[in-house]
Amino acid sequence: MTAQPLPARAGGMFSAHEQGCPNDCNPKGDNRMATILVVEDNPDLLTILRDLLSMEHRVETARRGEEAVERAREVEPDVVIMDLQLPSMSGIEAGLWIKQELGDIPILALTAMAQSGDADMVLRSGCCDAYMAKPASLADIRRKVQELLNGHGTE
Numbered sequence: 001m002t003a004q005p006l007p008a009r010a011g012g013m014f015s016a017h018e019q020g021c022p023n024d025c026n027p028k029g030d031n032r033m034a035t036i037l038v039v040e041d042n043p044d045l046l047t048i049l050r051d052l053l054s055m056e057h058r059v060e061t062a063r064r065g066e067e068a069v070e071r072a073r074e075v076e077p078d079v080v081i082m083d084l085q086l087p088s089m090s091g092i093e094a095g096l097w098i099k100q101e102l103g104d105i106p107i108l109a110l111t112a113m114a115q116s117g118d119a120d121m122v123l124r125s126g127c128c129d130a131y132m133a134k135p136a137s138l139a140d141i142r143r144k145v146q147e148l149l150n151g152h153g154t155e
Contacts, residue, residue, distance in 0.1 A: 033058045034149050037077035039068040039094065040110075041086050049081065052138055053145065065089025069097045077105060079148045081141070082128060084111040095127030106148040108132060110141065 035058045040046040046061055053059045060075050062068040065086045072080065080098060084091035095107050107128040111118075114133035122131050130144055 034078040035060060035075055036145065037062065037068065037071055037075065037080045039063070039065070039080065039086065039091060040083045042083075048138075049141070052142065053081075056142075057145075065091060065094035068094040069101070072098045072102055072105070076102060079145055080105060080107040081110050081145070082107050084109055084113055084122065084127075092122065092125055092127040096125070099126065106130070108141075108144055108148060110134060110136065 033056070036053050037060045038046060038049045038053065039062045040049060041063050043063075046063065050059050050061055057078075060071050060077065062071045063086075066089050068080070068082065068086075068091075069089075071077075080095070082091040082095050084095075086094065089097075091109065091111070095109070098105060098107065107130075109122050109128040109131045111122070111131070112134045113122065119131045119133070122128060130148060132141065132144060
């Protein structure tokens with residue numbers, strides 16, 4: 001199956017595939033599914049990501065930066081997927097708060113900020129460990145989440 005692109009602003013739905021949790025989907029080594037916090041203000045894209053990831057992981061969601069910080073405190077996710085252009089508190093600010101308060105939770109920036117130099121600026125800010133520009137394929141998102149869960153894939 002070829003990877004389908006994820007639009008910068010979701011306009012359509014994509015079907016996810018490959019059910020089941022691989023043995024290494026939980027970095028803590030117990031039998032529970034890893035918890036992924038998805039932070040996205042676009043409701044269609046949030047639904048796509050939640051549906052894709054919930055086949056393999058426990059998924060929590062937030063639509064604003066402040067909500068992301070609060071949800072991260074409550075659920076202590078194994079990985080955060082963070083849009084950076086959020087209303088009120090930006091994803092950069094929210095990522096920095098999460099890192100400061102909860103320590104070394106890997107954060108993947110999934111963002112439409114894709115101009116020259118954006119990736120370097122975002123990674124240098126310390127708000128995230130990995131960066132993906134929208135549009136990104138669903139397969140690439142799943143692969144990057146798995147790399148972060150396994151302790152790899154930081155850039």
